[in-house]
Amino acid sequence: MAIKRTAPLGLVTAGVVALTLGAASLPVRADDTIKVGVLVPLSGNFAPNGQQTLTGIKMYFDEIGNAVAGHKIELIVEDTQGKPDVGVTKARKLVERDGAQVLTGIVSSGVALAVNDYSRENKVPLVLSGDAGADELTMPGPLVNPYLVRTSQNGRSVSAPAADWAYKQGWRKVTVIGSDYAGGVDTIHAFAQSFCQLGGQVIQEQWPPIGTSDFGPYLTNLDRKADGLVTFNPGADGLRLGQQFSEFGLKGKLTVLDIYGTIVYEPNLPQLGDATLGMYSSLFYSPMIKTPENERFVAEFRKRSDGQLPANEGPNGYVGAHAIADAVKAVNGDLKDTMKFIAALKAIKFPSPKGDISLDKYGQVIQSMYIREVEKVDGQLGNVPIATYANVDQFWPFTDTEFAAYKYTYKELKGSLTDCGKLLAKK
């Protein structure tokens, strides 16, 4: 009975709503809603990264009232579990069932590579705003996808400025410890190549497998003649390496330059304590950046995550959302012409918590890189920016043609990091 009675009432309501809307100057129809599909890992090992990325994405859309140019923005969130097969299934579900017009997020490079294929085949705009930093996604080559832009970062752009800074500190010989996987190899090799080009040299390379629990043997083996130790060990590895580095009494004997801040990752700092004081790192963000954009961002982020300081994921998600919103506005909410929307995405330009953001012609972000040092600020350990490299693109300090002229790719150089001749060989 209840159903019979409410049905006509529902019809009447619908009619009234339609009339009211018809009278308004900006008609909002159901298909005027912009549906944004968010792919982040919310379970499994990458869950914290996914959660922070999502917090950033939601923060931006909430800030603009979840509407752009009269169009409502609707977020549909799916958990990739950090697995490529799940990622593709969820991407398909978001696009084909929920009608998502643009995909964003993605933490794991494996998921990014898989969804990249899906996006290319089905012409779905993909705004990578998570940690996924595989260089080849945005560099000329077999993976190039005209429907992809990346507003987060890529592997080598965080390394090259670190090499420049190290050389300027007078470092000439460094020893490296990098996680043994594609991302680690890319990141460390980008450092070595830039360092060689400046006149420095890597004198020792060590590659602990991902998930190494005991770094004792590697730390004992470290070449003490080096001017510094360069590291890249994401995840729990960074925490253990930092802990064991001080345990083995190496603090004060070797200066650490931590690419991406994998040891001095914000959640690690209180756990590692004062042992991290004076460690250097390079990254495109620090919660200690003193700009109005960032101070506002940090305050709001902490409100939403139990007082936790944002590491890099929150700002990345936030910037990706900002890019989507700006591009939607530029095409007036009409996402039917996909190439026009992509062109609008590539044209974005705005100040952000990370610094000034723009994209290159490949759709890869151009942003600031910061060299940071762990200091105590108001009794709390933090990564304080001590040097800034503005407008760093994915090929920095080279141009795309210069970069393409090198004979070997990073993948082919494993084990010959100490050989500057080979690192710098031209085709």
Next chain:
Amino acid sequence: MVWVIHVLNGVAIGMLLFLLAAGLSLIYGLMKILNLTHGSFYLVGGYIGLTVMQRTGSFVLALIVAAAAVALIGTVIERYFLRRFHLDELPQTLVTFGFLFIFADLSLWIWGGDPVMLRQPRIFAGSLSMGDYNYPFYRLFLIAVGLVIAGGLWWFQEHTRLGTMLRAGVDDAEIARALGINVSLLFTLVFAAGAALAALGGVLAAPVLSLYPGADFDALILAFVVVIVGGLGSLKGALVGALLVGLLDDFGKAFFPQFALFTVFVPMAFILVVRPTGLFGRR
């Protein structure tokens, strides 16, 4: 000097592996249960220790509470779940496998996904200076603890009545039961003690190896390697296997870094070929 440090380090890691593997080995030896939940005992023990340490600041209390709590969890699992499938290996293994996942998700829910480190007790902070090199005091402490526990377990097994009953049970549970030994109680005790040892391992390892989602699986795999090398059901085997794996891992990483991923697994495969029951295993 470098050699001394590599040996010390291999032994220290070996001692952690021993705590982990001893319980696994004894449980299998006595009850024929391949206890996959052992990885959870390690991880949950570590996390409980972490919470106690954060609340009270006492490392000793962390060890005691973690061991007691996990022993209780072990008792419940043995009494109310595994007991139903006595000597039925496949269902038992599946039950322990299920618990492994349940505890993994519960830990993620309670303690979050960020890797965490237990703070080292202050008296063991710092390191022993050996010429150009340093060796952490805490790892020396690990070696000492491992030796004490290994000695204690050996004494218990050889010189106490319960130990004799345990050995009888491992040799032949049916005959032991016929002789009037309360095998049922023995099962629960050994399962709880094995769980407690794994929890101790978790708390002791946490200041060095950290706790993170997935540490349970990592620990489980290493514990299996140790018992396969040493032989299931033998304490001596667990000790020798653990030391061997610890040393191989260290020297492998240090001198053959390109093979770091399988310096532990190649010797295991080799031992399986030569001695399918492990170095000290029977049958």
